[in-house]
Amino acid sequence: MPDVAYYASLPRTRGAAAALLLDDLGRVLLVKPTYKEGWFLPGGVIEEGESPLAACVRECEEELGLVPRLDGMVCVDWGPPRGEGVDAVNVFVFAGTITAAQIGAIRLPPDELSGHVLVAPERVPEFAPPHIARRMPHSLRGMAERRAVYLEDGRVPAFGQAPLAAG
Template sequence: MGEWAPPEVHYANLPTFHAAAAVLITDPAGRVLLVKPNYRESWLMPGGYVEADEFPHDAARREVREELGLTLDIGALLAVDWAPAADPRPRAMVNLIFDGGVLEEAEHAIRLRTQELDSYAFVSVLESAQLLPAAVAQRVPASLEARRSGATRYLFGGVLR
């Protein structure tokens, strides 16, 4: 039997991954809030990367505050989407989607951070599938179903199984 590696060596050799936290926010009509970053072609759910020193739900709250000027209570974890490493991202990514609730009077509440975002829109599930990258489009219906059922959904590279 081999010798055990010291903890610093053991942990240094473990696989690493990125983590991102997004938020499902709807309006009273059930439409989903998406944002259009100015640094990519496609739309996204509000959110961003989890910093090394924060919990994912705190990252979700921080990103919504930074991007949209909203201070929301972040609710339940609705969906987890594991995305294997893919060019140009050399590491796998775990995407955590939290419930941001229903936003009343959204047009008056949102203060868009224009250094990062060009626009935002409340869209139907069908429209979200057209605006989001194919690899993440199923996160919206999966998150909505999780909100309705109370059961977290698990996606594999953007595919609900």
């Protein structure tokens, strides 16, 4: 029988899932939240008891009004605490494609998202916050190589050296 008190005493880490969706021209779909600056991949927080993949699918359906074809996970990025109550987070990025018909069918929730755009991968830093932009080339590499990459704050860690501190 598990020691419930022991498990309840363990630290918890926030999780998020995002969809790296490319159109037939290789452009990245970004969405613009109404509650923060910058453009982001569709996605959001993993709810209690929910898998990262299930969260990604749910968030796409909620944010875009559709479920894109996802081909696999391409990145796990540990994001450090960002101050003012923003905890560390493990972000799972799933890659897939989005068709012209799906793009035309996107229905954004107006209380959460104010727009969407397709941008060439090299233009993502013009739109996205730095930690998101840093993650993009690594996620695209993982997508091209059909494997997942591990990042810390959008950067490949120097294995064999001390990792980033959590606070």
